[in-house]
């Protein structure tokens with residue numbers, strides 16, 4: 001019988017209530033039986049199906065609303081400092097921004113604060129901010145804008161002091177920002193442009209898609225496209241990029257931030273750089289949620305542009321025409337490349353890796369080797385691009401985190417102590433959890449022993465002497 005409740009929720013909201021989520025469903029049904037005094041499950045299901053308010057209440061017990069201010073700030077910083085100013089310069093205002101699955105509002109309010117910091121009072125004329133969620137209870141909380149301590153765990157105390165006032169034991173967002181964000185009921189499975197307030201230039205679809213199966217995600221992409229302005233973009237959470245690279249939307253990268261846009265877009269912006277599909281590798285990437293947290297190392301002006309990252313911009317037809325290489329050949333070529341690298345034959349290694357990456361753009365082994373070669377050839381920005389891509393495809397890739405930190409520590413890239421700290425901390429964390437981890441490398445020998453990497457990372461972290469809490473927020477998924 002529980003299957004019927006499951007299927008009703010799946011049909012209407014797309015929520016996939018398997019595994020741990022199933023126990024939430026059992027609890028919600030039991031609580032419904034008490035509140036309605038209907039013990040017969042057939043009758044209960046019928047009532048639930050026909051009573052929208054009761055269904056809303058039921059759904060609010062099933063959704064995962066985990067969120068907090070300044071979650072995964074790298075993408076938000078990129079929006080505020082680069083993407084949105086460029087769109088404004090192209091002459092369109094106001095730009096419409098939508099947080100799809102906004103929960104209790106921390107995401108759109110975080111953006112509101114950042115936009116206000118960057119553009120001042122005129123931000124309100126330049127941008128409209130909307131939050132939508134299927135859960136009416138969280139929307140009510142969002143409209144109140146009163147938050148307890150946990151919501152602030154990644155927000156700097158300065159921002160809290162600047163934009164919030166004490167309110168009983170909590171903090172209330174100032175009305176000037178609160179009133180800027182418009183919240184409305186919204187179901188990802190069935191969007192109505194008019195009711196949702198679209199079309200939108202930016203849709204934040206972060207830490208939501210993890211709860212849907214692939215078929216539902218595909219359907220949601222189609223729905224989101226209905227809301228997307230012609231040149232608009234969709235940003236997913238750091239752990240969700242792979243799971244959303246389903247062919248409906250085109251994966252794109254700029255300044256180390258990955259986002260999606262319409263697959264057929266005749267007017268690409270100058271900052272866009274389409275990427276080959278991620279699907280071919282590492283399909284279990286969604287399981288790396290915790291490790292992916294460490295991707296959050298903040299884009300900045302020292303971050304190279306996508307065009308400088310040495311990304312493969314060849315068109316899909318060209319790669320489709322390329323003959324398939326058998327897996328054993330790829331593995332042999334990777335071994336050869338590693339050997340050549342150890343012999344300091346950089347040019348030969350580079351040529352071999354370029355061919356390999358044309359075949360397997362998201363091969364972690366090839367990306368790490370390519371990063372190392374670039375580093376030895378004094379091309380730190382190219383190295384940065386390769387390591388960053390390795391981390392995107394395999395957040396547990398501690399060698400990539402390690403060498404990324406080294407690029408900063410050795411002054412090969414303009415030093416960013418906080419980014420350096422995050423990367424070393426990722427190494428320590430990953431190797432504490434799994435001391436013998438191969439960090440997503442399938443084929444080549446580890447470029448340095450995990451024990452040494454952890455020891456060195458710990459030493460460099462101690463030398464940095466930055467309190468972890470101020471800089472290194474552990475980003476998890478909701």
Ligand SMILES: C[S@@+](CC[C@H](N)C(=O)[O-])C[C@H]1O[C@@H](n2cnc3c(N)ncnc32)[C@H](O)[C@@H]1O
Nearest residue numbers: 013063067101103133134135187188206207478
């Ligand atoms: C984990 S929260 C993410 C909040 C925020 N985007 C963030 O990144 O912190 C996921 C939200 O998605 C909402 N959600 C789940 N299914 C939905 C659906 N079918 N339509 C709209 N929102 C949905 C949930 O109610 C929940 O508030």
